[in-house]
Amino acid sequence: MADPVDPTGWTCPLPLRDHHQVVLGHGGGGVLSSELIEHLFLPAFGTTDTARAPADSAVLDVAGARLAFSTDSYVVRPLFFPGGSIGELAVHGTINDLACAGAVPVALSAGFILEEGLELAVLGRVAQAMGRAAAAAGVRLATGDTKVVERGLADGLYVNTSGIGLVPAEVDIRPERARPGDRVIVSGPVGEHGVAVLSVRDGLEFGGEVRSDTTALHGLVAAVLAAAPGVHALRDPTRGGLATALCEIAAASGTGIEFAERAVPVPPAVEAACGFLGLDPLHVANEGKLVAFVADADADAALAAMRAHPAGRDAAVIGTVTAEHPGVVVGRTAFGGTRIVDRPLGEQLPRIC
């Protein structure tokens, strides 16, 4: 019979480094992910405004309200790790994407893809983790869907959460609003989530003293916004770590960023694990941290508000937004030198969330 595939064909418009196939790096949140979005998804979806900065949430005007809308699929391996599971991650991650648009999260959806043969007890524990995380965050799991695929065609379970939230009228938090003079504040130590997951990954177990930092950040965001109206941009540095978050904000806002590497809090156990694994802690995923870009006049108030909140106790100012070298992030090293900090090309740590 005739091939049911669209006979008009499709010509790949991607730079894509000579790939004609999907590679793990396309899911890594780095350069390859951006190319896929810019050259494949946005043109296909008819989004001609490719200059629009990619944000973790869309903000839509709906019936007079400003609605944030976000989606993320979770494929972390293994499903359970020190400090949490795919369940907490799926709830916190989407809440945090909403929070980084300045939104108050309202409801989440949960879409499961299950592998035939998955133990119901595993699914039950994941669902309970989601329920507990949502209840603790005061966000409703409002609607869901379950599909099952044959044995071997999923890795136990994958889950998508999408979320909606309300952006207060006076709030305007966007990546492109970072501006020269803004102070860069990180809400706590980096690298814990990625190291925690790797510490229990098959073939790599190295002892579990680092726990994932997975947590919901909307309470912290609300506290900071109340204390410091001069917050311009927020980002949760997940895939690709703090370095990627800084690079994305620099690119979106057309500014440069300078930061002191020594000022970035890195727990000794994360530092040690990264040395052992050959990883840069700045590229390791976090699931409960925030980077805030705040007008200089409001920076002290923002820092104090973070430190007064349980999720931001170890917050630190790490750098400044500059008018020089737009789009480029520069780290000052402990020895007084500087280095350009870049996004990873692809996936330094596959399936970390």
Added chain:
Amino acid sequence: MADPVDPTGWTCPLPLRDHHQVVLGHGGGGVLSSELIEHLFLPAFGTTDTARAPADSAVLDVAGARLAFSTDSYVVRPLFFPGGSIGELAVHGTINDLACAGAVPVALSAGFILEEGLELAVLGRVAQAMGRAAAAAGVRLATGDTKVVERGLADGLYVNTSGIGLVPAEVDIRPERARPGDRVIVSGPVGEHGVAVLSVRDGLEFGGEVRSDTTALHGLVAAVLAAAPGVHALRDPTRGGLATALCEIAAASGTGIEFAERAVPVPPAVEAACGFLGLDPLHVANEGKLVAFVADADADAALAAMRAHPAGRDAAVIGTVTAEHPGVVVGRTAFGGTRIVDRPLGEQLPRIC
């Protein structure tokens, strides 16, 4: 090292037919799916109101507006089939879930899970199908996410779409609102989508004269609601087919349903394929049909409005809601007998959407 799995354990509260593992039927939209929702997800998510009828969309009060919110993951195999692809399905399916809550769809999210090694040309064609379907429906693809898993751990690609829509103030469409005396109207012939997908499935190819009916139904819904304010409930009979949709509405509303099997439009090619495959057309998935439960006084107007719309040209009244045998759906056969029509236990046709 210590087992990172939650040590509090989890006791399976499911009837679940002695399964301790997920089976394909848990994704089939039938009895097993319901058990998973009722006994595992709702308790885990803290939704104690288990009497609440399961609807395809949640309707939330947000900032004075009534917002419909829905999610679906798509795992159809193969990705392309006569009449469409997973791309059209993912856009139309979630739009239709919103439409069946009486909502005007506003925006969709797209969350991809890609298998390493997937041809970018395939992803491109799917994304373009999504873009075209969304543009034709006037609905924005507003936000997205992409994850990649290793070769062998997904079947090419899976995609989740979630959607938000606005329910007009005067509209109250819910499964539990069907009431005795309502007429049951189906918007056109049934069984096309499922047969079209099976016709190109590995090992089963039997010629592709049946095309999927995949289409967006919100225009049809708007036309019917404008013509017939007495519409009480709407359902798009996807997984599990028309029979499952009728059973779910009967259960949710505590009514009985009687319908004439001869009145249900079944295309001859679907009838023939179902005979060959040993399937009941009433259990085969549709992706562009609507079942409406309409007050008797408004039934003629609703039928006329459907028939005047391109997506409802072959609409037909098939039966009536009764106060007798609540929760039970009875089909009158061509020979004057009756039979009880039930939901399938599990998955008659795995991965049909």
